[in-house]
Amino acid sequence: MQVRLSNDAPLDVRAGALVVPFFSGAALEGVAAEVDAALGGVIADAIAAGETRGRLGEHVLSYAKDAPYRRVLAVGLGERASFEPYLLARYAGTAVRYLGRRNVAEIAIALPPPARGTEAICASFVAEGSITGAFDTTLYQEKPERRIATETVSILAAGFREAELACGLARGVILGEAVNFARRLAITPANDMTPTHLAEEATNAAREAGLEVEVLDEARARQEGMGSFLSVAQGSAQPPKFIVLRYNGDPTSKELLALVGKGITFDTGGISIKPAERMEDMKYDMSGGAGVIAALCAIGKLKPKINVVGLVPATENMPGGKATKPGDIVTAMNGKTIEVINTDAEGRLILADALCYANKLGATKIVDAATLTGACVIALGHASSAAITNDDRFVEQFLGAAKPTGERYWQMPYYDDYTTQMKSDIADLKNTGGRPAGTLTAAAFLKEFAGKTPWVHLDIAGTAYLDNESAWQAKGPTGTPVRAFLALAEALTSHDSAQGNGARSTELAVEAT
Numbered sequence: 407m408q409v410r411l412s413n414d415a416p417l418d419v420r421a422g423a424l425v426v427p428f429f430s431g432a433a434l435e436g437v438a439a440e441v442d443a444a445l446g447g448v449i450a451d452a453i454a455a456g457e458t459r460g461r462l463g464e465h466v467l468s469y470a471k472d473a474p475y476r477r478v479l480a481v482g483l484g485e486r487a488s489f490e491p492y493l494l495a496r497y498a499g500t501a502v503r504y505l506g507r508r509n510v511a512e513i514a515i516a517l518p519p520p521a522r523g524t525e526a527i528c529a530s531f532v533a534e535g536s537i538t539g540a541f542d543t544t545l546y547q548e549k550p551e552r553r554i555a556t557e558t559v560s561i562l563a564a565g566f567r568e569a570e571l572a573c574g575l576a577r578g579v580i581l582g583e584a585v586n587f588a589r590r591l592a593i594t595p596a597n598d599m600t601p602t603h604l605a606e607e608a609t610n611a612a613r614e615a616g617l618e619v620e621v622l623d624e625a626r627a628r629q630e631g632m633g634s635f636l637s638v639a640q641g642s643a644q645p646p647k648f649i650v651l652r653y654n655g656d657p658t659s660k661e662l663l664a665l666v667g668k669g670i671t672f673d674t675g676g677i678s679i680k681p682a683e684r685m686e687d688m689k690y691d692m693s694g695g696a697g698v699i700a701a702l703c704a705i706g707k708l709k710p711k712i713n714v715v716g717l718v719p720a721t722e723n724m725p726g727g728k729a730t731k732p733g734d735i736v737t738a739m740n741g742k743t744i745e746v747i748n749t750d751a752e753g754r755l756i757l758a759d760a761l762c763y764a765n766k767l768g769a770t771k772i773v774d775a776a777t778l779t780g781a782c783v784i785a786l787g788h789a790s791s792a793a794i795t796n797d798d799r800f801v802e803q804f805l806g807a808a809k810p811t812g813e814r815y816w817q818m819p820y821y822d823d824y825t826t827q828m829k830s831d832i833a834d835l836k837n838t839g840g841r842p843a844g845t846l847t848a849a850a851f852l853k854e855f856a857g858k859t860p861w862v863h864l865d866i867a868g869t870a871y872l873d874n875e876s877a878w879q880a881k882g883p884t885g886t887p888v889r890a891f892l893a894l895a896e897a898l899t900s901h902d903s904a905q906g907n908g909a910r911s912t913e914l915a916v917e918a919t
């Protein structure tokens with residue numbers, strides 16, 4: 407798909423459809439009002455007739471046979487008072503999914519009047535949402551059933567600042583493609599997306615994005631002392647890979663942001679095997695790792711002034727003849743011993759060594775993302791990821807950067823009670839702490855390996871993939887946490903000392919491209 411700007415007057419634009427936004431309970435404004443007047447009030451009539459209330463993702467199609475734009479799709483943006491730029495990604499995604507399935511190849515898309523003044527941010531969201539809306543989940547169908555046929559999306563620039571639109575658009579394209587890349591890695595089944603294949607995908611994409619790549623094999627991981635990571639891999643016939651991606655955007659700085667992602671390419675549970683129901687979803691257990699790889703690629707292309715390293719321990723969790731058994735004790739890179747009570751609590755075992763490795767590389771800030779606990783889905787459902795930290799200032803920065811992206815993160819507490827729950831009778835730690843506060847005991851376990859480095863743990867078990875499609879998004883992988891990772895990298899750039907303002911940093915970052 408191509409996303410571009412158009413200088414055409416809205417009523418003269420040649421396209422398969424003209425997409426206009428409207429707010430619920432408010433009079434039509436901007437291009438929506440113009441086109442409504444030109445077509446004799448068709449949109450206003452549909453709203454008056456109660457066909458739509460203008461909620462986010464609702465839409466009304468009208469045909470304009472003799473107009474150069476041929477069709478008009480009015481898409482709801484919700485209440486005007488609660489407008490936020492990220493809603494434009496959903497607005498654009500809704501249009502692309504609806505029209506694309508109806509074989510409309512060219513779409514012209516209007517911005518709402520409140521986009522004036524924040525053109526870069528708004529164009530970024532429209533580009534991102536257009537691209538993510540077109541994501542194809544039918545990768546393995548000979549003749550895809552519901553292909554999205556949209557090839558060109560033109561953002562109508564008339565009345566807006568064009569240079570800002572162009573900057574934001576370029577960023578949004580890179581972000582949208584990164585999100586789709588993460589989704590493709592995640593949706594690809596585990597027989598294809600082995601640790602080896604994931605490392606190859608990461609290597610190819612990293613080269614293209616100008617990143618340094620290093621893939622540690624089993625022998626190297628052993629030399630590094632990654633006994634916890636390797637204990638998960640030993641039940642599998644597939645060799646583990648520890649993927650390291652580096653972006654050096656600020657060579658004079660000693661600051662290093664480490665992004666760490668869980669890369670379990672399939673989680674059977676190991677000897678503590680999972681029930682069969684929905685086990686197929688465990689191909690998504692590398693979503694955090696996919697997010698790290700894709701975010702590093704976007705960062706490599708957008709070139710913010712910051713140093714970032716991406717770490718993805720990748721392995722299957724299988725119950726093979728050499729698999730770790732409950733009760734086995736393993737040693738992590740920092741020397742801590744872990745009694746493996748439940749081999750299905752494998753994510754924390756691989757992340758333990760990855761966090762140690764981040765510290766060994768000199769990370770000054772660490773964020774990890776992992777589909778870590780079913781308990782997180784019980785706590786927050788699919789509405790939000792959980793965020794747990796050892797540093798309140800850093801989590802504020804993270805949350806401030808992530809908020810404008812539309813990805814949701816809800817901070818949950820760390821108390822030393824949770825660490826107490828993770829103490830073993832025979833080793834330093836055990837890998838499960840019982841039913842109570844499962845998300846937080848997992849975080850308490852990880853905290854032992856983050857050390858003193860400011861760190862935020864993101865549990866994305868409920869948000870990395872969804873069972874239901876929405877107007878703007880196919881069901882399946884969502885690309886979480888790619889948007890938040892990019893926003894954080896931008897917010898931490900050295901020319902932006904003011905903390906946490908994701909919106910401002912977005913504008914700065916796109917100006918830098």
Ligand code: BES
Pocket residue numbers: 673675691748750751752753777778779780781783837838839844867868
């Ligand atoms: N990958 C799972 C967590 C998960 C469950 C993600 C459902 C998405 C949906 C993780 O490795 C796991 O199995 N966690 C266990 C931990 C328990 C044994 C302490 C869990 O949550 O049941």
Ligand code: MN
Pocket residue numbers: 673675723749750751752753
């Ligand atoms: Mn598991």
Ligand code: ZN
Pocket residue numbers: 670673691750752753777778
């Ligand atoms: Zn898992």
